[in-house]
Amino acid sequence: xxxxxxxxxxxxxxxxxxxxxxxxxxxxxxxxxxxxxxxxxxxxxxxxxxxxxxxxxxxxxxxxxxxxxxxxxxxxxxxxxxxxxxxxxxxxxxxxxxxxxxxxxxxxxxxxxxxxxxxxxxxxxxxxxxxxxxxxxxxxxxxxxxxxxxxxxxxxxxxxxxxxxxxxxxxxxxxxxxxxxxxxxxxxxxxxxxxxxxxxxxxxxxxxxxxxxxxxxxxxxxxxxxxxxxxxxxxxxxxxxxxxxxx
Numbered sequence: 351x352x353x354x355x356x357x358x359x360x361x362x363x364x365x366x367x368x369x370x371x372x373x374x375x376x377x378x379x380x381x382x383x384x385x386x387x388x389x390x391x392x393x394x395x396x397x398x399x400x401x402x403x404x405x406x407x408x409x410x411x412x413x414x415x416x417x418x419x420x421x422x423x424x425x426x427x428x429x430x431x432x433x434x435x436x437x438x439x440x441x442x443x444x445x446x447x448x449x450x451x452x453x454x455x456x457x458x459x460x461x462x463x464x465x466x467x468x469x470x471x472x473x474x475x476x477x478x479x480x481x482x483x484x485x486x487x488x489x490x491x492x493x494x495x496x497x498x499x500x501x502x503x504x505x506x507x508x509x510x511x512x513x514x515x516x517x518x519x520x521x522x523x524x525x526x527x528x529x530x531x532x533x534x535x536x537x538x539x540x541x542x543x544x545x546x547x548x549x550x551x552x553x554x555x556x557x558x559x560x561x562x563x564x565x566x567x568x569x570x571x572x573x574x575x576x577x578x579x580x581x582x583x584x585x586x587x588x589x590x591x592x593x594x595x596x597x
Contacts, residue, residue: 358578409562425466436472439482443579471551478516487547488539
């Protein structure tokens with residue numbers, strides 16, 4: 351798998367099919383499961399062989415077309431503006447968004463009930479990304495009200511890409527720092543439902559590709575795709591455009 355690093359985002363130079371195959375293998379190594387769906391892996395590799403990377407034409411996007419099923423989110427479910435945010439837990443540009451943009455979005459739009467943010471997996475930077483994402487799926491299922499705190503804690507603890515922090519023991523230790531979280535239940539779900547979680551993660555990644563997301567972070571608000579760690583004002587403009595169309 352090849353990666354190219356641009357100024358504001360991590361960008362893929364391979365098909366989502368290769369990511370699926372490689373990601374599932376990496377996940378299996380991480381979580382100690384030997385069984386992987388061979389038919390999925392074989393099909394993904396076959397698809398990759400027949401699809402060379404190419405520069406895609408601009409894609410018309412709409413948040414209304416985003417699948418919200420099983421997606422963790424923060425904010426009111428009835429907020430007038432929705433935001434789909436594809437990310438990787440090890441992406442330094444995602445961390446920039448988390449530190450410089452998310453706090454303002456939460457204060458100015460989420461808390462007042464204007465914005466709901468859906469978190470869409472685009473984990474491709476390595477095994478630590480998968481470890482974090484699998485645990486996050488379990489946290490969402492056990493305590494959705496604590497997902498935001500957990501998500502923020504992961505990015506706060508992030509070191510350099512594949513820098514050594516983020517294995518299973520690290521993730522389990524971090525879970526213990528979230529007040530009110532039933533850690534034993536989270537661990538149980540990680541073991542019991544990991545195949546299901548990985549399948550959801552793959553659906554997110556493939557969906558992102560259909561929306562023109564080629565790296566992280568990638569965000570859809572209204573009919574706009576924001577690629578990379580753009581400043582707050584870019585997100586604000588997209589949100590206000592939707593709000594101004596709302597009766």
